[in-house]
Amino acid sequence: MSEPSRDFPGLRRLAAQALRLGPWGAAAVLTVCVAALATVLGAAVAAALGGPVAVAAASAAICALVLTPPVGVYLVRLLVKLEAARRQLALQATHDELTGLANRRHFVAAVEREWSRCQRYGTEGALLLVDADHFGALNDSHGRACGDALLRQMARTVAQTLRPADLVARFGGEQFAVFLPHTDPLGALDVAERLRVQLADLRLDWQGVAVGTSVSIGVAVIDDAQWSLDALLQDAERALQAAKEAGRNCVRTPPVVPVGLSAPGSSVGDRRAAGPV
Numbered sequence: 196m197s198e199p200s201r202d203f204p205g206l207r208r209l210a211a212q213a214l215r216l217g218p219w220g221a222a223a224v225l226t227v228c229v230a231a232l233a234t235v236l237g238a239a240v241a242a243a244l245g246g247p248v249a250v251a252a253a254s255a256a257i258c259a260l261v262l263t264p265p266v267g268v269y270l271v272r273l274l275v276k277l278e279a280a281r282r283q284l285a286l287q288a289t290h291d292e293l294t295g296l297a298n299r300r301h302f303v304a305a306v307e308r309e310w311s312r313c314q315r316y317g318t319e320g321a322l323l324l325v326d327a328d329h330f331g332a333l334n335d336s337h338g339r340a341c342g343d344a345l346l347r348q349m350a351r352t353v354a355q356t357l358r359p360a361d362l363v364a365r366f367g368g369e370q371f372a373v374f375l376p377h378t379d380p381l382g383a384l385d386v387a388e389r390l391r392v393q394l395a396d397l398r399l400d401w402q403g404v405a406v407g408t409s410v411s412i413g414v415a416v417i418d419d420a421q422w423s424l425d426a427l428l429q430d431a432e433r434a435l436q437a438a439k440e441a442g443r444n445c446v447r448t449p450p451v452v453p454v455g456l457s458a459p460g461s462s463v464g465d466r467r468a469a470g471p472v
Contacts, residue, residue, distance in 0.1 A: 248372050251471065291345055291365040294350035299372075302364030303424070306374045309362070310424045313376070313417050320376045321383030321416040324435045325390060327369035328409045328443040341401045342369075345408070352393055357386075372431075380416045380448075387412045387446040394442060409444035411435060416448075 289301035297305070306322070313320045327333075334342040346369060353363055353371055366372040373390075375383055391412055398405040413435030415427055428460065430449045438447040 209266075212462050214410055224282060243471045294347055294365045296350050296354065296371070297362070297364040299364060299366050300373055302362060302366070305362050307424050309374060309376050310417065310427065312409060318377055319379045319417060320374065321378045321386075321414060322382070322431045323373040323375065323383065323387050323390070324366065324413045324431045325371040325373065325394070326411050326413075326435055326439070327386075327394075328411055328439075330369035330408060333406065333408055337401055337404070337406055341399070341406060345397075345399045348397060348399055349394055349410075353399055356390055356393060359422065378416075380414075383414050383416055384446060384448075387414050391444070391446055411438035411443045414446060 202340050257448055261329055289297060291298045309320060331341065350365065353373065357363055357373065362374040375386060395409045398407045413431045415430035415434055417427060433449045434447045437450050438445050441447060
């Protein structure tokens with residue numbers, strides 16, 4: 196079903212005004228407008244037919260004042276409900292229900308635009324994949340409700356650590372993704388390490404028990420070797436895998452690809468060395 200604002204231009208703006216005024220305020224404005232229009236039309240019709248103009252105008256105004264408020268309140272309430280439902284659907288389409296962060300699809304679309312901008316203007320940027328360590332064991336020990344509560348708290352911590360221009364999303368399961376525009380490699384590693392420390396120190400009080408987990412973070416920076424956003428994502432995934440293989444609770448960049456070999460989505464022999472921050 197198409198959105199109301201697409202079917203009727205200006206309906207979203209009208210709904211926003213109705214939300215601001217409230218049902219009765221919007222109905223009052225509607226009543227005044229209808230009464231004024233009814234008065235003018237009644238007077239015009241009476242004048243055209245040779246009847247008493249004042250009586251016709253007054254009768255039309257009274258009818259408008261009596262009938263418009265209840266009908267107006269109903270219509271405005273319906274409009275407000277439709278707009279609220281539209282906003283909720285739009286939010287659900289772009290955000291993760293559990294954490295309130297952007298979902299994977301919305302994040303990838305936003306990063307695609309940022310990546311293209313970086314490529315066009317030669318600016319720097321970086322992608323971070325943040326994965327909670329041994330999260331399945333935590334769910335098994337304390338229950339999925341505990342895991343969900345911890346993910347929400349982790350999402351808040353990540354969002355509060357970043358700049359307003361940075362993009363963050365729940366990438367799936369216990370994994371978060373962060374895109375850092377206008378960030379050089381050292382800056383990206385610094386952000387990743389701060390996130391690692393803050394999330395490792397995070398504790399959730401769950402039924403009298405302090406619950407927490409460490410995270411592994413893979414960092415990939417934009418360079419000339421990446422010909423697509425998929426290549427950047429693959430670099431970040433390789434870096435995350437390197438962090439897990441290094442024992443978890445650490446930050447890594449993509450491993451070096453030996454000369455003569457190639458990793459999917461990356462060029463031969465042009466990769467940064469992996470290592471701890």
